[in-house]
Amino acid sequence: MVIAAHPDDAEFGPAGTAAGWIEAGSIGWLVCCTSGDQGGEDHDANPFELAAIREREQRAAATVIGYAGVSFLHQPDGALANDLALREMLVREIRSFRPDAVLATDPETLFYDGGGVNHADHRAAGMAAVDAVYPAARNPMAFAGLARSGLASHKVRRLYLFWSNHPTIWVDISTSIERKLLALHEHASQIRDFEGLDGRIREWAAEEGARMGVAAAEGLRLVIIDDDEDEGPSVADVDAPLDPGGATLD
Numbered sequence: 001m002v003i004a005a006h007p008d009d010a011e012f013g014p015a016g017t018a019a020g021w022i023e024a025g026s027i028g029w030l031v032c033c034t035s036g037d038q039g040g041e042d043h044d045a046n047p048f049e050l051a052a053i054r055e056r057e058q059r060a061a062a063t064v065i066g067y068a069g070v071s072f073l074h075q076p077d078g079a080l081a082n083d084l085a086l087r088e089m090l091v092r093e094i095r096s097f098r099p100d101a102v103l104a105t106d107p108e109t110l111f112y113d114g115g116g117v118n119h120a121d122h123r124a125a126g127m128a129a130v131d132a133v134y135p136a137a138r139n140p141m142a143f144a145g146l147a148r149s150g151l152a153s154h155k156v157r158r159l160y161l162f163w164s165n166h167p168t169i170w171v172d173i174s175t176s177i178e179r180k181l182l183a184l185h186e187h188a189s190q191i192r193d194f195e196g197l198d199g200r201i202r203e204w205a206a207e208e209g210a211r212m213g214v215a216a217a218e219g220l221r222l223v224i225i226d227d228d229e230d231e232g233p234s235v236a237d238v239d240a241p242l243d244p245g246g247a248t249l250d
């Protein structure tokens with residue numbers, strides 16, 4: 001499950017990883033906290049119309065990556081808050097889809113090492129995702145109404161944080177980077193220079209790939225919540241997301 005603040009975050013983020021894991025047999029689900037209704041430069045634009053366009057674009061991009069579906073939480077773009085209401089919405093998503101792994105923005109990234117400020121919504125979505133994963137989703141007494149309505153507690157065993165200044169694993173996306181670019185192109189309302197964008201994405205992926213000796217990679221910060229050993233012998237045939245899926249640098 002990928003949890004993102006805005007339509008297009010998942011594509012700028014770990015789309016190559018998601019596409020590769022889905023190709024390998026995982027089932028993916030995308031949760032988008034806002035509908036990107038502030039993602040424009042015309043102050044007279046109708047935010048509801050923009051939200052509808054961006055949801056359409058996000059659904060098309062998700063189809064390219066291969067997600068089984070997308071949930072929109074319809075929170076306000078530019079004003080996303082990591083409050084209990086958002087946490088409950090994310091716990092509902094997690095307990096419904098029951099993912100082994102959640103991919104979310106690293107909430108500790110305030111300033112990017114390479115320069116620039118990380119959007120407040122990205123930080124809020126990342127922190128909300130972490131708080132929903134642990135402990136709320138696995139605690140049957142947290143949001144007990146969800147459990148009473150049939151959404152039993154669920155343990156997410158891995159967090160993979162993207163846009164991190166401290167990546168710990170690199171996932172080879174040499175075979176999925178084209179799909180990432182195609183998915184990004186679905187966000188046409190946000191892109192002025194498709195070629196320039198492709199060039200930048202390829203350049204970043206090549207830089208990350210150089211760290212593990214492949215043509216293209218995505219760097220992620222892995223947080224292991226439950227060791228495989230904790231689960232007993234039933235995890236002998238774990239699927240892709242439970243494996244770091246790339247080189248580990250210590």
Ligand SMILES: [Zn+2]
Pocket residue numbers: 005006008009119122
């Ligand atoms: Zn964003």
